Amino acid sequence: MRALVKLDVGEGKVSIKDVDEPQINQDDEVKIQVKAAGICGTDIEIFHGKDALFHPPVIMGHEFTGEVVEVGDKVEKFKVGDKVVFEPTTRICGECRYCRNGRYNLCSNRLIAGFNAPGGFAEYAVRRQKYVHKLPNSVSYIAGALCEPLAVCCHAVLELTPIYPGDIVIVIGPGTIGLLSLQLVKAAGACPIVIGTSKDKLRLDLAKRLGAEFVINIDEEKETLSRIIKNLTEGYGVDVVIECSGAPDSFSLGIDLLRKGGHYTQIGLFTQEVPFSINKMSYHELTLQGSFAQKNSAWKKAISLLGKGLVDTLPLVTSLPISKWKEGFKMAEMKEAIKVVLEPGK
Secondary structure, three states: OEEEEEOOOOOOOEEEEEOOOOOOOOOOEEEEEEEEEEOOHHHHHHHOOOOOOOOOOEEOOOEEEEEEEEEOOOOOOOOOOOEEEEOOEEEOOOOOHHHHOOOHHHOOOOEEEOOOEOOOOEOEEEEEHHHEEEOOOOOOHHHHOOHHHHHHHHHHHHHOOOOOOOOEEEEEOOOHHHHHHHHHHHHOOOEEEEEEOHHHHHHHHHHHHOOOOEEEEOOOOHHHHHHHHHHHHOOOOEEEEEEOOOOHHHHHHHHHHEEEEEEEEEOOOOOOOOOOOHHHHHHOOOEEEEOOOOOHHHHHHHHHHHHOOOOOOHHHEEEEEHHHHHHHHHHHHOOOOOEEEEEOOO
């Protein structure tokens, strides 16, 4: 079968190769024909040889959906023809305190598709049934390919961040994670303000269409942002900041915008150290929350929200056949598209 493979460490060294088609080896495994797989920012880092988690050679891609074509003898949840989405987790230790408490996203021995286990930029994949979820019939394969980043957002925004109706919430970074988080904030009854830069014009326009109360180009409208926050909060500052960009300057910006007693959640991953005066956290009684990946409960929330139409992923998507992966990676890296989804069957 065809697969997009990171062949070795270092810059580039990625190409489409003919590899052995995976087969079911355990009774609880499901074989899936991959229909759509999204390009993540970490895939770009792997392309450039910057992500320390990946172990080449490896089939890339960790955001994917498809159709069940074969099931193991002990698989009861799925049948041939089912539309499914599958978690990037492929193995955990099952014994550490995190696994026992359902927080397997923090397991030190976790294997992740596209990093240190075969990923989804391929025609077929095999997964254990506990990491596979049915997609509602109303959700297309293309829309379902964004279920993984949506689960990331559900974990961060709905499970780790206290958001209440009427709260003023800043979302920094109008990329895929930011635009999905915006929709979750809106669904929670809060007032989302989305911040981007001059490079994010199209993304900010989409944020407005997806329900942002205000969108701000911080390069040109910093005073406007200050005025809006002052008017909405009587000068106290916002209740919650959700940082999705991973841009170092965004951290201090988010902290400055928070009211005393406010909550800051970090989803975006920084590529360098970020300075922070710990005294401000103490003096202002701020809560700083990190968030990493997703777990089963977040997947259930994401699939439910997609099925009920409360989150719309399709406006974010540009789809391409996998043969045009180079074009797709460039579009993603240059912000010429929000979320590029590759179709391995084309």
